[in-house]
Amino acid sequence: MGRSTLVSVLIAVSSTALAQESSGLRGHLKDAKTGEPLLVCPVTVIAGGNTLVETDLEGNYELPLPPGTYDVRFWCDQYEGVDVKGVKIAQGFVQRDLALKPVEGSFVEEVVVIGKVDTKSESGLLLQRKMANTVQDSIGSEQISRSPDSNAGDAVKRVTSATVVGRNVYLRGLGGRYAATTVNGVALPSTDPDGHQAPLDLFPNSLLSTLTVQKTYSPELGGAFAGGVLGIETNSYPAEFQAHIKLSxxxxxxxxxxxxxxxxxxxxxxxxxxxxxxxxxxxxxxxxxxxxxxxxxxxxxxxxxxxxxxxxxxxxxxxxxxxxxxxxxxxxxxxxxxxxxxxxxxxxxxxxxxxxxxxxxxxxxxxxxxxxxxxxxxxxxxxxxxxxxxxxxxxxxxxxxxxxxxxxxxxxxxxxxxxxxxxxxxxxxxxxxxxxxxxxxxxxxxxxxxxxxxxxxxxxxxxxxxxxxxxxxxxxxxxxxxxxxxxxxxxxxxxxxxxxxxxxxxxxxxxxxxxxxxxxxxxxxxxxxxxxxxxxxxxxxxxxxxxxxxxxxxxxxxxxxxxxxxxxxxxxxxxxxxxxxxxxxxxxxxxxxxxxxxxxxxxxxxxxxxxxxxxxxxxxxxxxxxxxxxxxxxxxxxxxxxxxxxxxxxxxxxxxxxxxxxxxxxxxxxxxxxxxxxxxxxxxxxxxxxxxxxxxxxxxxxxxxxxxxxxxxxxxxxxxxxxxxxxxxxxxxxxxxxxxxxxxxxxxxxxxxxxxxxxxxxxxxxxxxxxxxxxxxxxxxxxxxxxxxxxxxxxxxxxxxxxxxxxxxxxxxxxxxxxxxxxxxxxxxxxxxxxxxxxxxxxxxxxxxxxxxxxxxxxxxxxxxxxxxxxxxxxxxxxxxxxxxxxxxxxxxxxxxxxxxxxx
Missing domain, CATH: 2.40.170.20 (TonB-dependent receptor, beta-barrel domain)
Incomplete structure (x- = not known):
């Protein structure tokens, strides 16, 4: 391959990448009857590509796509889906707002989560709580950042009915063996030879995404359940480049x-x-x-x-x-x-x-x-x-x-x-x-x-x-x-x-x-x-x-x-x-x-x-x-x-x-x-x-x-x-x-x-x-x-x-x-x-x-x-x-x- 040919290929690749970043489909989904935004609903390319995004907490979505022609499906569980065919994308973003009709006889409060709600934010946690099948309370990194708490053991006492006795978490007045702790869904063992408490002070707040206390039992949880289960979710990767240095x-x-x-x-x-x-x-x-x-x-x-x-x-x-x-x-x-x-x-x-x-x-x-x-x-x-x-x-x-x-x-x-x-x-x-x-x-x-x-x-x-x-x-x-x-x-x-x-x-x-x-x-x-x-x-x-x-x-x-x-x-x-x-x-x-x-x-x-x-x-x-x-x-x-x-x-x-x-x-x-x-x-x-x-x-x-x-x-x-x-x-x-x-x-x-x-x-x-x-x-x-x-x-x-x-x-x-x-x-x-x-x-x-x-x-x-x-x-x-x-x-x-x- 000659030098001029290689340069041409690089220019073409760069142009495609730039086009992909600056073109696509964006819009807003709402309920056709109430006008309420539809949250966490998939927008899927079904022809011309293989891409899926979800609407955010305001019902907005943005689907980056290179120039081309696509068939796109808009749907939410318990709503009538809509397929839009032949959507042409050139330079820039095409706006497409849709109102979906609820399926008759459906349970309108139900939402199936295909992606992840932003559970670091207070609004995302409340949305998760509203959609949950169980009784639960949560705090996220956004709320934790407002307190002087330095680790998970300090932060959990802000949750309703949670107290901390020494290093031991009590949920609804019950501690020790009655208050289980999990990390990303896995039971956390104790590091204390003279106790049974999970080592919450080993989790500095900088590593925490959410703390969730599930108060009613569901079968996917381990059966050792009484006061509740404290679930620790660690931080996940950000959507764009981030670097932080904290000194205290x-x-x-x-x-x-x-x-x-x-x-x-x-x-x-x-x-x-x-x-x-x-x-x-x-x-x-x-x-x-x-x-x-x-x-x-x-x-x-x-x-x-x-x-x-x-x-x-x-x-x-x-x-x-x-x-x-x-x-x-x-x-x-x-x-x-x-x-x-x-x-x-x-x-x-x-x-x-x-x-x-x-x-x-x-x-x-x-x-x-x-x-x-x-x-x-x-x-x-x-x-x-x-x-x-x-x-x-x-x-x-x-x-x-x-x-x-x-x-x-x-x-x-x-x-x-x-x-x-x-x-x-x-x-x-x-x-x-x-x-x-x-x-x-x-x-x-x-x-x-x-x-x-x-x-x-x-x-x-x-x-x-x-x-x-x-x-x-x-x-x-x-x-x-x-x-x-x-x-x-x-x-x-x-x-x-x-x-x-x-x-x-x-x-x-x-x-x-x-x-x-x-x-x-x-x-x-x-x-x-x-x-x-x-x-x-x-x-x-x-x-x-x-x-x-x-x-x-x-x-x-x-x-x-x-x-x-x-x-x-x-x-x-x-x-x-x-x-x-x-x-x-x-x-x-x-x-x-x-x-x-x-x-x-x-x-x-x-x-x-x-x-x-x-x-x-x-x-x-x-x-x-x-x-x-x-x-x-x-x-x-x-x-x-x-x-x-x-x-x-x-x-x-x-x-x-x-x-x-x-x-x-x-x-x-x-x-x-x-x-x-x-x-x-x-x-x-x-x-x-x-x-x-x-x-x-x-x-x-x-x-x-x-x-x-x-x-x-x-x-x-x-x-x-x-x-x-x-x-x-x-x-x-x-x-x-x-x-x-x-x-x-x-x-x-x-x-x-x-x-x-x-x-x-x-x-x-x-x-x-x-x-x-x-x-x-x-x-x-x-x-x-x-x-x-x-x-x-x-x-x-x-x-x-x-x-x-x-x-x-x-x-x-x-x-x-x-x-x-x-x-x-x-x-x-x-x-x-x-x-x-x-x-x-x-x-x-x-x-x-x-x-x-x-x-x-x-x-x-x-x-x-x-x-x-x-x-x-x-x-x-x-x-x-x-x-x-x-x-x-x-x-x-x-x-x-x-x-x-x-x-x-």
Missing amino acids: LGANSQSTFHSRRSYEGGSLDLLGIDDGSRGLPNSVPSDRPLTLSDPQAEKVSESFNNVWSSNKTGGLPNGSLNVSVGNTHQWSQGRAFGYLASATFSRGASSTNADVQTFRIDGEELHLKDQYSSEYGATSTNMGALFNAGYQLDPMNDVSVLALFSRSAEDSAQWLQGSSDTDGALFDSTRLKFSERMLSFNQLRGTHRFGSDGATVLRWQGNVSVTNAEEPDTRDLLYLVDEGVRRFRQAANSGERFFSHLEDTSGGATASLSFAAGPLEFKVGGAAQLSKRSFDARRFAFLFVGDDPALLGLPAEEMLSPENIGPAFLAEERTFLTDRYDGQQALYAGFVDAEMPLSNRLRVTAGVRLEAFSQKLESGSPFAHGQPPASTDRSTVNPLPAMNAVFALTEKANLRTGYSFTVARPQFREVAPFLYYDAIRRRSVSGNPDLVSSRIHNVDLRWEWFPTEYEVFSVGGFYKRFLDPIEQVVVSSNQGDLGYRNAERADALGFELEGRASLGRLSQALSPLRVGANLSLISSRVSLGSQQQVSTSQRRPLQGQSPYVANVNVTYTQDGWGTELSLLYNVFGRRISEVGFNRLPDTYEQPFHRVDVSLTQKLSSKLRLKLTGANLLNQSTVFQQMDEEVFHYHPGVTVTAQMEWTPF
Whole structure:
């Protein structure tokens, strides 16, 4: 090929590309009777090409096409389609507006979504909610950006009936095993060896697209359902090239530039990475337990890092950096490739100074037992990366891949000082702890549409995830002061080192087929999810073997110096039999769901899911003596029926109802007999291999009205009956140790109210103001029956359930100035944090009134500033037994400044 010929070809190709970008068909689709825009309706080229687009939220569409002649089909489900033949495209766009007629006897509220609604926006989420067959509430990245929330765990509390207890999400007053979390439809495992909560703080807001709480059950969901399912959808690739850089700096009134507890760590602590200095020494025998008589006992004892004490250092400001880039490349014949890559790093310091008291009861009065103060300092580090890419083979087929990596670390030092009735003396104790958690989630998804109208849809996905949790070298130390003399106390959880490793690997796949059979819309599918967990821990205690008790009064580093190791102190293995367990879970399911339009206003969706679940767990550490605990091996088959109905009261108002029968299964941690020590409350927590699954009846009713695309008003209620609910209860009246038991039954009854509206309804001058509020009132009662054990109350509210939860937000938007100001308020009612035992009353966490503010200002077309303040009322967290405070601390006020730069 000659040079001139090559140039001609390049010019022709360039001309075609330019023509394709600047020519095509555009227009507007509306209802021929009402004039309402038709949303998310396909516009398909059926001759002359193979391209499909959907109308947007205003009913507009734009179909880029190179010059030529085409046959185009315009249609919406339940509307009479229109084929327009011989559409000639030259240079520029041809305008074609159409009004489609509803099919007689059709259900006019139904819309079949062929593409994706923009669920990042508030209007897109409300549209999705209006079209859904189930009761659900959502917030998207647009709403999250108005708050000071930094991760999914913070943001979810803005959803109606959602609260956050520690790291645990409670939905409708139900947490733990009753509140499942999924990522892109896949159940998310916990990285906490002592809990069951999904690691929501591993998801920074920069990676989030939407948070959706589905409150009524549908068969395509996993059967472990009670309070609801929190669905996390990660960001997808943008329609055009985007690049963002976000840098933030923050301060907390309790920790930033204030003295806080810390200790000498490793060289990479600034990045939240242990450099190996906390690792189990290589000299520790790996084939046998370490004993005092071991020939290598002295050498091994000297190899442990001799850092036991905390010190005070100044807290640095909090900071984060996020970088993301994405684009979509459009090619001919409807082919396209899109991608999004994002990386984030954050680091923050916290300081918590708490007052703690414990009581004994005499008659009807509480009498002080232990009283001490706690100083806690921590540095948290988070790193995350996301890569999402999709390829559209043609308008009917696309596949996408998601790779998500997130890692967090917390380095903490804790110092307690006070008096203990248990020890009969004054005491001070120290705990040094470094914990790491990692999540790797990988998913491949595909969507395939069949038929000329694309109404038959096959969706599938496969996933592999790995979670790790490390706790290398947690150190506990206790000194008692007796008659003015401070001495090391040789006892459990004193002079001890703890090392643990958890790994959970999960993989599975799902597939579903949606198709029409006459007036019915069916969805059938199956799923398989397998997971394997291994947990291993070792404990070592430094024991006094010398003959000079004066050494016990020395500071820890001097007392346990190399000179004293051997003649005065030696390390001995104290690993429990329950410090190692291996577990496997398998879940196989099949489901069928049918949507039935019973009239032009009523549609009913009914179906059933059949789940076969098996769980195996074996425990027993080779570094401990005795017979291993009994293994757990259980399997169940559960049919799970569900029915949801939607009645269109008007074109903008729905009445919803639903019933389902679901289960709540115990997690690995709850059935594993592993014993974990809670240093703050000085007690142990253990699992129970005899737990059985809970069964739940769920009933819902909701009225909702969507006056505009940005407004909603709803009133709803729900009732739940639990059989064999799993609860964390006190199992030892001496130390207040905790465990898990099945209660006899429980009931929960709730009322939910929500409203979002523009104040422009009242006056045009108030149109920049929008107000949103939601309120949940929940009453529950649990009956312990024969499982009461040493619990004080036989009937009480569910643990962790708040009787009310309220959110209010006011947003002022001035587009001309590029300004958005939001004021947010959140409060929850007092809730049981600890179940009372041995006649002691229940411990309640008191209401917390949180006021936050967020100001976003556009400085230029490429630069945006965001200022936030959290807990502006400087509220305290308080726990009470009767009228006595048992735990009290100040989380402080946090202010943050974030700069977002869009370089292109």
